[in-house]
Amino acid sequence: xxxxxxxxxxxxxxxxxxxxxxxxxxxxxxxxxxxxxxxxxxxxxxxxxxxxxxxxxxxxxxxxxxxxxxxxxxxxxxxxxxxxxxxxxxxxxxxxxxxxxxxxxxxxxxxxxxxxxxxxxxxxxxxxxxxxxxxxxxxxxxxxxxxxxxxxxxxxxxxxxxxxxxxxxxxxxxxxxxxxxxxxxxxxxxxxxxxxxxxxxxxxxxxxxxxxxxxxxxxxxxxxxxxxxxxxxxxxxxxxxxxxxxxxxxxxxxxxxxxxxxxxxxxxxxxxxxxxxxxxxxxxxxxxxxxxxxxxxxxxxxxxxxxxxxxxxxxxxxxxxxxxxxxxxxxxxxxxxxxxxxxxxxxxxxxxxxxxxxxxxxxxxxxxxxxxxxxxxxxxxxxxxxxxxxxxxxxxxxxxxxxxxxxxxxxxxxxxxxxxxxxxxxxxxxxxxxxxxxxxxxxxxxxxxxxxxxxxxxxx
Amino acid sequence: xxxxxxxxxxxxxxxxxxxxxxxxxxxxxxxxxxxxxxxxxxxxxxxxxxxxxxxxxxxxxxxxxxxxxxxxxxxxxxxxxxxxxxxxxxxxxxxxxxxxxxxxxxxxxxxxxxxxxxxxxxxxxxxxxxxxxxxxxxxxxxxxxxxxxxxxxxxxxxxxxxxxxxxxxxxxxxxxxxxxxxxxxxxxxxxxxxxxxxxxxxxxxxxxxxxxxxxxxxxxxxxxxxxxxxxxxxxxxxxxxxxxxxxxxxxxxxxxxxxxxxxxxxxxxxxxxxxxxxxxxxxxxxxxxxxxxxxxxxxxxxxxxxxxxxxxxxxxxxxxxxxxxxxxxxxxxxxxxxxxxxxxxxxxxxxxxxxxxxxxxxxxxxxxxxxxxxxxxxxxxxxxxxxxxxxxxxxxxxxxxxxxxxxxxxxxxxxxxxxxxxxxxxxxxxxxxxxxxxxxxxxxxxxxxxxxxxxxxxxx
Numbered sequence: 001x002x003x004x005x006x007x008x009x010x011x012x013x014x015x016x017x018x019x020x021x022x023x024x025x026x027x028x029x030x031x032x033x034x035x036x037x038x039x040x041x042x043x044x045x046x047x048x049x050x051x052x053x054x055x056x057x058x059x060x061x062x063x064x065x066x067x068x069x070x071x072x073x074x075x076x077x078x079x080x081x082x083x084x085x086x087x088x089x090x091x092x093x094x095x096x097x098x099x100x101x102x103x104x105x106x107x108x109x110x111x112x113x114x115x116x117x118x119x120x121x122x123x124x125x126x127x128x129x130x131x132x133x134x135x136x137x138x139x140x141x142x143x144x145x146x147x148x149x150x151x152x153x154x155x156x157x158x159x160x161x162x163x164x165x166x167x168x169x170x171x172x173x174x175x176x177x178x179x180x181x182x183x184x185x186x187x188x189x190x191x192x193x194x195x196x197x198x199x200x201x202x203x204x205x206x207x208x209x210x211x212x213x214x215x216x217x218x219x220x221x222x223x224x225x226x227x228x229x230x231x232x233x234x235x236x237x238x239x240x241x242x243x244x245x246x247x248x249x250x251x252x253x254x255x256x257x258x259x260x261x262x263x264x265x266x267x268x269x270x271x272x273x274x275x276x277x278x279x280x281x282x283x284x285x286x287x288x289x290x291x292x293x294x295x296x297x298x299x300x301x302x303x304x305x306x307x308x309x310x311x312x313x314x315x316x317x318x319x320x321x322x323x324x325x326x327x328x329x330x331x332x333x334x335x336x337x338x339x340x341x342x343x344x345x346x347x348x349x350x351x352x353x354x355x356x357x358x359x360x361x362x363x364x365x366x367x368x369x370x371x372x373x374x375x376x377x378x379x380x381x382x383x384x385x386x387x388x389x390x391x392x393x394x395x396x397x398x399x400x401x402x403x404x405x406x407x408x409x410x411x412x413x414x415x416x417x418x419x420x421x422x423x424x425x426x427x428x429x430x431x432x433x434x435x436x437x438x439x440x441x442x443x444x445x446x447x448x449x450x451x452x453x454x455x456x457x458x459x460x
Numbered sequence: 461x462x463x464x465x466x467x468x469x470x471x472x473x474x475x476x477x478x479x480x481x482x483x484x485x486x487x488x489x490x491x492x493x494x495x496x497x498x499x500x501x502x503x504x505x506x507x508x509x510x511x512x513x514x515x516x517x518x519x520x521x522x523x524x525x526x527x528x529x530x531x532x533x534x535x536x537x538x539x540x541x542x543x544x545x546x547x548x549x550x551x552x553x554x555x556x557x558x559x560x561x562x563x564x565x566x567x568x569x570x571x572x573x574x575x576x577x578x579x580x581x582x583x584x585x586x587x588x589x590x591x592x593x594x595x596x597x598x599x600x601x602x603x604x605x606x607x608x609x610x611x612x613x614x615x616x617x618x619x620x621x622x623x624x625x626x627x628x629x630x631x632x633x634x635x636x637x638x639x640x641x642x643x644x645x646x647x648x649x650x651x652x653x654x655x656x657x658x659x660x661x662x663x664x665x666x667x668x669x670x671x672x673x674x675x676x677x678x679x680x681x682x683x684x685x686x687x688x689x690x691x692x693x694x695x696x697x698x699x700x701x702x703x704x705x706x707x708x709x710x711x712x713x714x715x716x717x718x719x720x721x722x723x724x725x726x727x728x729x730x731x732x733x734x735x736x737x738x739x740x741x742x743x744x745x746x747x748x749x750x751x752x753x754x755x756x757x758x759x760x761x762x763x764x765x766x767x768x769x770x771x772x773x774x775x776x777x778x779x780x781x782x783x784x785x786x787x788x789x790x791x792x793x794x795x796x797x798x799x800x801x802x803x804x805x806x807x808x809x810x811x812x813x814x815x816x817x818x819x820x821x822x823x824x825x826x827x828x829x830x831x832x833x834x835x836x837x838x839x840x841x842x843x844x845x846x847x848x849x850x851x852x853x854x855x856x857x858x859x860x861x862x863x864x865x866x867x868x869x870x871x872x873x874x875x876x877x878x879x880x881x882x883x884x885x886x887x888x889x890x891x892x893x894x895x896x897x898x899x900x901x902x903x904x905x906x907x908x909x910x911x912x913x914x915x916x917x918x919x920x
Contacts, residue, residue: 091814100810103779110830111838226782350560356548
């Protein structure tokens with residue numbers, strides 16, 4: 001169902017010629033861009049194309065057991081060679097005794113795996129089938145395509161990992177024209193939905209236009225994925241100017257650039273915000289590419305980058321909404337993975353706690369580093385400003401983007417109103433990556449199908 | 461409401477004299493222990509008592525501006541001294557202009573914070589009030605108790621962090637007598653609920669006894685906290701022997717020691733499992749303290765520990781349940797924080813992917829390290845075996861414990877049946893830590909109150 005859409009991404013497009021015109025109203029409002037043509041001003045460090053496997057089954061010329069290293073050598077038809085450790089082959093035997101095919105999961109226990117196993121013989125039974133007989137006479141059979149995909153060479157692993165996680169990002173500054181798509185097309189058409197999520201992953205933001213101007217649309221959209229993430233602010237939450245606001249967002253004041261909910265140890269990965277009513281004056285949105293600006297900081301001020309990626313800061317959030325809450329977290333402002341890649345920004349000045357768990361001598365350097373990052377992200381060349389109109393749904397990567405809102409005039413009877421919802425990246429990636437025609441293949445009932453496709457009224 | 465329960469923990473107890481007797485049936489079944497008396501055989505590395513603030517407001521003898529270092533010095537009545545950086549004091553001004561009291565959140569923007577600020581004068585206006593006038597004549601007032609709690613000395617920070625996160629753990633081996641409590645008391649009484657969650661955090665497991673033998677009890681229990689975590693396996697999930705099982709748990713076979721859901725990047729922190737029907741034969745539960753065994757591995761085989769805390773392993777899970785899914789994660793088997801403390805175990809041999817993103821030469825060392833850890837955790841001195849009976853609800857830390865199940869005989873008409881639910885630690889800690897009397901103070905309506913206390917029928 002979904003995988004076929006990958007092939008359509010380059011030809012299937014949704015054009016909104018009216019977009020850039022009708023939206024260029026507020027001060028410094030930037031243009032919007034239909035999905036297929038958004039520009040790529042510059043690229044992140046880990047940028048790179050990751051072509052999909054072309055589907056042609058690779059053929060094997062020869063297999064050989066290298067007993068000294070305990071590797072099976074596979075010589076491919078094109079002359080290249082892959083090596084597979086004995087232990088890995090035994091661990092991943094695909095027979096029904098070792099692997100539960102209905103769950104696509106390993107049955108073989110680690111306690112039953114001889115991690116220093118030898119093999120009795122390896123043979124090429126067909127040009128695309130490798131058979132291994134183990135010392136206890138257990139036999140494993142491996143398909144050439146399955147093996148090729150799991151080759152241990154660096155380039156093969158990089159390609160496979162990029163296919164699995166889509167970690168390459170298109171970075172941007174103020175020159176970004178925000179990718180746009182039709183809300184209704186995304187809700188109704190699989191190809192449009194695939195293009196939406198693919199762009200959301202790569203660029204970090206997609207603006208959907210033309211949603212009905214009433215509550216419930218972010219829920220429809222999250223059902224398109226699977227389900228949303230409930231938090232202490234409720235299943236969905238209403239961004240309005242409220243008396244006794246339990247969150248700074250629920251006022252009419254300026255909201256400086258921030259990511260949502262760093263007071264949770266695992267802040268929501270994705271956020272949808274639906275504009276139901278816009279303020280008569282003010283309320284423009286601002287966004288910044290947090291990954292791109294963090295990498296700028298790394299270059300310009302390595303010491304500030306080092307501090308913000310190593311010092312853990314307390315965040316806190318106390319109040320009552322869905323129920324009463326008092327959450328407390330420790331997060332670095334900039335999260336990097338073990339390869340040093342920036343993977344998440346955790347920054348909300350409102351919920352940064354007065355409790356600061358740093359030695360006295362690190363307090364001043366921390367503030368200086370944070371100020372350097374905030375100054376850098378606020379530079380005009382990094383900020384995109386736009387104004388949401390009723391019916392717009394902005395969908396964005398909350399681990400990557402910092403977003404802000406200018407103050408607005410709160411007029412009784414014409415109150416600004418956005419509805420928001422959170423999701424996690426694992427769920428969004430699951431919808432984006434798989435599974436092809438799985439529902440049909442599994443013969444699920446209609447209710448489960450409609451839920452998976454996002455049209456069910458159940459489980460609000 | 462909840463904070464007062466801290467004081468009661470040591471005197472409020474729930475004794476189940478019948479527990480150890482009625483439960484000592486299966487092979488090697490260990491005893492159970494009422495909450496107040498579970499033994500502490502040995503302590504984790506970061507173990508330590510963390511006495512709560514005693515509540516008496518500390519008095520200040522003298523305040524002084526140290527302009528060279530830009531610190532305010534506070535001399536306390538007992539002669540000790542705390543230093544507070546100017547920038548931190550200015551950042552945390554508690555006036556209504558700088559701080560939104562209804563949200564308990566900072567309004568002051570970082571862009572408006574002079575990170576190299578000086579101060580004009582600091583004075584002790586009362587024995588418990590410090591007033592600071594800044595160069596622009598803005599005045600900040602700080603309460604002595606508030607300052608004392610935020611002292612930057614190492615011991616004060618350690619104490620405060622332990623109060624906030626309860627990271628000290630009581631580690632255990634096979635000698636553990638599983639803490640028990642009454643399901644109904646935990647659902648109905650605040651003190652019992654506090655003792656339950658406190659022990660769940662410290663020990664990692666509490667067995668609740670006497671739940672009604674019908675579905676819906678884990679939902680009642682999660683409403684006691686606030687809300688549960690929905691996953692691709694549904695709001696709650698039924699552990700039964702199923703045809704075409706989409707998970708190895710949904711068979712009658714042996715489940716080796718594992719943590720749940722490492723195929724998500726943020727696996728569920730807490731799990732509740734309610735026994736509705738037990739197998740006539742087999743189906744005993746096994747648990748291991750993953751933190752304790754990881755620390756054993758660090759001592760016995762530092763190289764294996766180094767590999768398992770640094771090499772990221774792919775996990776995968778594909779199928780259809782709540783909706784169709786195809787999730788993929790990269791996790792280290794043992795997660796440590798920046799101080800080297802073990803904070804999460806991610807290990808499920810069934811969903812460990814055949815895709816292994818390691819250079820060829822690291823494959824064999826990885827398998828040897830994993831085998832070393834699995835062998836170590838499976839040692840008799842580390843494993844606690846018990847048998848759940850209908851009405852038992854085991855509640856445990858899924859980031860810490862490894863759990864397993866022995867195979868069982870599946871008899872038609874008497875099928876073993878557990879119902880499970882997931883939660884995250886942030887939500888559980890929120891219920892455990894706060895807020896004292898917040899509902900009454902905030903004057904929420906009855907529906908919100910009942911939801912917070914866990915009795916609402918809404919929002920299933």
